Amino acid sequence: MLVLSRRKDERIVIGGSIVITVIEVKGDKVRLGIEAPKEVSVHRHEVHAAIAEEQRLAEAEASGAGSAPASQPAVVPALVPAAAPALGPDDRGLAPSSATVPATERRELPPR
Secondary structure (H helix, E strand, O other): OOOOOOOOOEEEEEOEEEEEEEEEEEEOOEEEEEOOOOOOOOHHHHEEEEEEHHHHHHHHHHOOOOOOOOOOOOOOOOOOOOOOOOOOOOOOOOOOOOOOOOHHHHOOOOOO
């Protein structure tokens, strides 16, 4: 795991197409802004885990095999495409779509 220190308004770039900006640091909470291509899903870890579990259960039902033991984690495909395009001036936003992040957690970043 790579560990980086960042201050408010500083950014981290992942794979040339994902930008994470520190929006606010207050006590033990950090607010992050995430700019990513629309085809990349962005979820909090607990939401991602719930989606993976739902997929695992659906696959088990479809195959008729029943559910796998809880000790085996679901296999989830990588979230970052191998060769993602560079961000343009209109590629801002915190989520790929309103369906993946509740409206209370979405907001547009102001231009720098």
